[in-house]
Amino acid sequence: MVTIEPQATRGDAFDPECPTRVVLDRIGDKWTVLVIASLEGGSLRFSELRARIGGVAPKVLTQTLRAMERDGLLTRTVHAQVPPRVDYELTPLGASLTGPIATLTDWAETHLAVILASREDYDTAFDAR
Amino acid sequence: MVTIEPQATRGDAFDPECPTRVVLDRIGDKWTVLVIASLEGGSLRFSELRARIGGVAPKVLTQTLRAMERDGLLTRTVHAQVPPRVDYELTPLGASLTGPIATLTDWAETHLAVILASREDYDTAFDAR
DNA sequence: CAGCATCCGTTCTGATACTG
């Protein structure tokens, strides 16, 4: 039982505006999910996000944040003061993404053991290397 | 309400065995989702998959298929005949992924209009180019 | 502080050609 039909699927994959692709590209990104998780508790400043997530280069964080802002997942608020202060906050749209993500996370945690076991089997079976 | 806590999240992102990452890496992949959708109706041969999905290079299809097989998402059955015939079929595990994917797809279709509108606003507002 | 510009190594992607 799927929303996607074979025919539609084919076309969708190459349509950059396919809803599924738009969303998949976003949450397939390593940092987007982290940002959403970090902002669930409320707005955070750039440096706070950086510290919270850890190990992310400012350039990459900025890219992620910009993409998410562009998609309306979060708001970027610049406070006119010195030193500068910029707050990021999830929009209702962004917050609503936590649902689907949680679904994925649950599935992942439930099935991880099986997947990992499968990998091990596969690797030991095929490793003639 | 999230399964992920800030602390755990941070660590997880860098742990390649983090359940969320394992799954996200897989379904974030353009072709994996297409393969799953294609195989929902039953097993398919390599060339059938290729035709169904369209535009995918054999090398890339093979990579995708191998990764999915390794994770136990599908089975690869080689029939000893000439010409060769290889069937791919979703395992129960692979089939169970359609649920979470459907959740995402639904969300995507529901919110696409808003996202696209947001992008347009963003682009027209910032395009001094 | 927030972030932009630049540079560079790595990975990914896909096209093309060839084989068991």
Add this chain to the structure above:
DNA sequence: CAGTATCAGAACGGATGCTG
């Protein structure tokens, strides 16, 4: 038929240094 081998081009990720 079902891949594998090879290779060039693009995209990505990240480190560094500088600025409003």
